[in-house]
């Protein structure tokens with residue numbers, strides 16, 4: 275039976291190609307990305323979910339910036355008793371960026387052998403298609419599923435999730451339970467063998483340094499803000515050294531703090547800059563207090579500011595404290611490991627990442643979740659691509675989860 279199910283999924287590439295082409299043709303950009311939202315894609319996906327005989331509930335998040343006034347989130351499932359299994363994917367995509375970097379229209383799916391090209395084919399249509407392929411095969415074979423089985427298809431993942439998963443969890447607080455197998459197929463590694471169970475906290479700091487502008491020939495009449503910035507930037511790794519805890523779940527295992535963005539300063543060579551702005555991207559191990567990190571920067575920079583005679587402001591522009599990770603022994607992690615071993619023939623690795631995903635919203639509500647799919651790291655890139663063979667394999671893994679057949 276299991277082999278038949280896996281074979282059934284392997285034979286479904288024509289349907290995969292058809293649905294994927296439709297998804298690529300409906301951009302679904304959030305208003306923050308200059309788009310009209312996800313409604314057109316949600317309407318199309320509703321028809322796909324109806325074909326699968328799923329019960330559908332649409333949870334609309336108000337957003338006056340799009341013409342429908344709402345951003346749709348779809349819950350679709352087959353009813354059942356006991357803990358269920360849900361895969362959550364997002365409908366929205368990011369803009370194509372510089373079109374000259376694309377070999378073809380980003381919104382017209384192009385196929386070369388088993389490879390599909392187009393905006394969104396990987397992020398996150400591949401994860402979405404894997405879950406739909408799994409459900410389709412289960413339905414066509416009339417197999418029993420385990421508990422409630424379904425998907426959540428959300429809006430606004432690329433631009434904050436305020437109208438997406440955050441809103442959905444707020445409106446439907448008891449829909450998902452801690453006993454459900456919750457999967458976010460939106461990040462992973464190229465061999466399909468990495469299961470993400472924890473994320474670092476994210477702290478982005480903007481530092482504005484104010485001195486006094488003067489002519490380049492009379493620096494004593496000014497206070498050089500760029501010089502003060504340079505000293506502060508050079509101090510960042512010393513601050514980092516004070517938070518030297520390690521957690522081998524992560525690569526790298528310690529917190530990272532890096533100077534990144536630098537705003538343009540004076541345009542001419544012969545002016546002493548009176549203002550300078552730079553940014554720091556911090557990825558902090560869970561358990562370290564972000565206020566303490568912020569405070570450490572404030573104190574270290576204050577010493578430099580006093581020495582050079584500048585003033586400065588330090589403002590967090592992004593601050594997301596990571597909730598505790600999912601246990602490596604959680605049922606969803608164990609089930610995934612067994613299912614991946616069956617499909618891929620190899621043991622999956624379990625670990626943490628430095629980036630943030632929507633899994634944090636589940637974890638903050640005490641819902642164990644695993645982030646996993648086969649991912650070649652092409653999200654947001656020009657000529658975004660996906661290999662249909664990987665989607666098939668991911669769908670096979672998900673089918674074993676939905677049917678409870680990851681073990682004998």
Ligand SMILES: [Zn+2]
Nearest residue numbers: 364397398460
């Ligand atoms: Zn994504």
